[in-house]
Amino acid sequence: MLRVSSRQVNRRFLATKSGHRSYVIIESYLRSRLKPRMLKNFPIIAIVVIVVGAVVGGVFGHRSDAAAEQGGVTNEMITKQLREADKVIIDNYAGKIALEDLTEGSIQGMLWTLDPHSSFFNRRELKKLDEEQSSQFYGIGVSIFQHRDGVYVQSVVPGTPAEKAGLRYGDKFMTVEGKDATEWTASEVSKNVRGERGTPVKLTVERVGVKDPVAFEIIRGGVPLPSIRNYFMLPNGTGYIALTGGFQQTTADELTEAINDLKKQGMKNLILDLRNNPGGILEQAVEVASKFIPGGQTIVSVKTGRLGQKRDLPAIGGDVETMPLVVMINGGSASASEIVAGAIQDYDRGVIVGSDSFGKGLVQRIFRLPYGTGLTLTTARYYTPFGRSLQRDYSSGSIYDYYTHLADAEDSEGHAVPKPEGVPVKTANGRILYGGRGIEPDVRVDPIADPQKKAKVNEEAFFFVRQLVAGKIPGFETYKNDKQSFVNVVRPGDFAVSDKLFDAFVKFSLADKESHLSTAAMDEVAAYARSRIREELATANYSSEAGFQVLMENDPQVAKAIESMPEASKLVDTAGLFGQR
Template sequence: MRFLTKVSCSLAVCLALGSVAFAAAKPEDDRFAPLKRFSQVMDLVENHYVKPVTRNELIDGAIVGMLQQLDPHSSFLSKDEFKEMQVSTSGEFGGIGIEISMENGRLTVISPIDDTPADKAGIKSGDVILEIEGESTQDMTLVDAVQKIRGPKGKAVSLTLVHKDQQKPFKVKVVRDTIPIISVKANEVEPGYLYIRLNRFNENTTTELKQALTDYQKGGKQLKGTILDLRNNPGGLLEQAVNVSDVFLPSGQIVSIKGKNQEQEKIFSAKGDGSDVVSPLVVLINSGSASASEIVAGALKDHKRALLVGEKTFGKGSVQTVIPLSDGSGIKLTTALYYTPSGRSIQAEGIEPDFMVPMQDNESDRDKLAANHQFRERDLTRHLENKKKKASDATDDPKQKMLDQLARDNQLKLALELVKYFPIKTYVP
């Protein structure tokens, strides 16, 4: 009887230990159960799908789906997309200097960059690229086209193009060069008032901004006010958004980011190194101002350093971390939300301007004028041209371009009036 008791106790202990072991193993089984299901589906697709498909294609597709269902900004980057993303933020690349897009299935030049090989070769906005190195672009993707046009400095690329509104194609050989990705453009809008356009936030943005400000003030020229244009700026590097804000803020918090874990929380503040711009500032924003643009706009607004003019911003208040993978591809993963100095998240909310001013539709205005068009001398066939006027129209004078923009841009026009006459917070250096 005593023996049976011992056996029973031993059996009970074994069962108890077995239960513990089983309980410990169960979470592990639960963890890998979805992977078993995934493997089962992948085997079924490989063996029974109507068309041949590789395992790599299936895995890439699964990763794409996994990240897409998280949020709109987390994504998988193929090797080519990962390289292209690095180029877009690095500040320069080897190429000919054109922005291209797919328009109605045709590879179209959006614009040549000033003073680049493409510009000097006579490539124009609206040109359609028919062939690259003799290969038709008809079934070519935009990424493939970019890769074929870009290349090492000094090596030529052959293009077949057709000008807009023409039918006869022409060939041109363009020697590649190092093309800087210029993110800052500056022009004097009136004596003492500087218009600065930021179209992206890449590695060189703050350097370019400071250089533009320095160049303007050379020779003792006084900077009475600045208009910072962030319209249709989709963002870029967080570090550059902080540094651009720092140019205009002497002290205080610029932005804070908070992730899932406490160690991911970080606060970025102005350094106050004495080189800040102290004159009045107006910032132009619209629905295309996103991410890094909103960090700058939010910081300047919360500190009452600038007036915001235009329309409500996009509302992207999340931070993405780009993580490279071992095969050269990568993922872009949302890892944190950012908050303006007042502690406000603008995620899906956006930043409201101080002066809500919708952009006037100049195309509609022109259509109205066209409807009331009256017949004049210039409408007569074979009328004599005014050579003086024609020469004036063809000018590339930056001042004239600025005046033309001011005439058609109602938001910029208001910004100029505000920066000149409205009391805006400034600092004594």
Template structure:
């Protein structure tokens, strides 16, 4: 009986031993084999497991947060060129352009000779109200010196920006005075305008420069259109050159001002994003006014949406050079730590059905960024015949052929103007010597220059000052060898560049734009199109008509 009783408990004892063996084996496998079995069996969790293993077993102490911060951009780079990670520190700056404002003191500045120089003071901004003027040199911030190595752009922005209604104390040295002046500035909201110029080029033609597409761009444009209409506008030039894009909704609203009712502006579609059409509502006030849109190789994203809508609906004429070619739609997804990603969720398509995203190789960000240089070297900036179209042709509403797969090709090509460019001019520009000279001249002559309130008046004065010769001497003293033949050949370019920057320093961005537009070949071509009555594209010639 006793032996039978022992036999009865034997299976239970064996089961307990097996379970104990499994638990002990699992412990030692986990401890000494780095969770290899777990990683193999759960492939989707490998990243988390990897981080746990590193944190638990790596030879030195590791900052896991820093490791993740560095890894996330690399992961997103394996998707496409426009899916990006933005750290918590960079989020505010990355979103300011789209929001159209930030909190700060309201100055534009440059760093020269390890000193912060106030270049311009925002009208009615906190700094102007406190008494700061253009030309002041900021030497301290909150009673701490701000000169020498500490004086750099990033540190200046960090110290001067801040929350609304907070205060910052700055010490400035003013021209002609030895002792510093001190100002306590209450930070406020500083607007960042998307429309940087709106004026009448001639008695009939209004010009609007759109810098980007933010939350308030459409409102700014309607104000500009109303102003120009009151001044007699009957033609419109919309300048999207060097506009790298922004918000899709702003581009759609702006397109609606010029399109008849129920015309497709753009549509988006992705793997998890069903097709969404954006159509005009027919309430735009400028549906029949002659329109020209200017683009170049730096016009991207929302700029291409607007230009594509105008081109595919045959609403106006596109002039310039082929645009950048960004046809991917990003969604901003925030994280709890304040960082975020911009993840590509769809492609956008112009009304004819073309996606203008240029080709890219996954993980080859450097090659993608090299594209514009390749275009330049291939001769595309100088000859329309050098433009390479990728993919099949599409048709506009009236049957004109257009192409996708690499930006918007303009209806009228205008090559980059290379007249007068020499190696001397290139080196002077690339080394920043022209900008430095213009600012130094502005600073040294600010009392005189401040008397000029109009662009033409200031321009006429500057032309009489022999500034190119003064610049040549300045450049020579800063290490750029004097080349008299090249200086003569580049004289007009040097004069234009120097004068434009002084005008910007003394007046504003609109005055600067007005000045450089005076001899812009793209502007001249746009005015010629209006003069000939060719702003509205005509139907392409048929074979029957050709015979």
């Protein structure tokens, strides 16, 4: 590993929701940025940030008038005050001090006074960032999921140490390196399982049908981290590509491969799913948009520095896809995802379907600091080709409010919180779009929030199929399967749920005291339960990608995207990007 001095700077622009993260807005953001023990005490962390602000604003503020008379606060004054504060804490605090945590909290507090996306990285986090951008990390190679009583293996990645060691769908993590993992979150399991390449990790799992925990010692190796998790054909010649894994170094190449493969299967129209894609490398976002927008057209404008110097990044040219296009977004689509969706929308190249995007238009650069740490600092802002700012307002100063915002949020009295007025921008076709509000879809289809009964069905479907593929459901022993086949695509007749199998599921669920499901509740969600059973069967027998396909086939937003394809076809002819057709 190369040693980088504090003066060396990685000039790659980051286009991610939080400058580096790829998770759901608030819970996952906090879990990824804050240590578990800190997460449980979020108010304490808020106090730490306020205290740091008090050191900068209060302690310095005590001398601000005098300093102002002498020309303002200097770097030397700031350095001296921080050193004095550090000495006071070390000499007088009535408890144990974790110096690394103290330093990390101080730097992060200062950065958060600037904006919500400038962030400090400790050694472990910076290493993880580098791994994510390289489309690979070092671990054992499993997809995990947190269920009601622990963390389970959802799927095994083919060709990885986990597959070679024999981990299976449904294995429950009991210990990792001798530490009890039964009450860990999925992020805690992931953090402890990852490590240096070639190093061993010891763990035990609970396996259905095996009395004692099964022990493994697995040598960590490379695990692929692709941007495109799956792609497949839908009805009427429509291809579907899930570009949900961020924008990494291989994203554009992955997209080209997926498009070419779907064309061989008869694709005439394309749905590009950017939902919950938190962003990534700016150059990759430009390359992705260039697949659909002719060379020379501006994809995104970047205004850098305090003076706002503008730099337009054009489409790179080459082969351009002219097929009808629908792009799907939601509140988890951020930054690089918004760059792609914004360019498609500005040029009327396709229809945007879903719900409002996150609204992240700040650009971070990675600055590497001594001792393997680093920080991302906002150095520029993004604008769509026609000048819309992607950045949502963060002037309230509340990190919590910023990351928990909802497009349909209500105030304390239950009234809808109005959107920012925004700056109107006219497209080539005369449509009025607004800046400062993220990307708003052309066709709004808010996701249907799972009611409590459906959430319970999700859990029961997993636990039922876990027993089913272990051969433990009486009368269905033929469903026993010890290993996934790693098939990614599900055919229409695969894993059909018969009435007999569904009755067995109902019986299993009603007997499970943890399910809290009644016969009436099961009748109400029967169709949904059948699809969830099929999804779990596809995952357990084929792969997580196959299970994802089943989920998408029953997704109301995907259905609306298919319905929007005729409008997308009209836009290809009227947008004027490809001349006369």
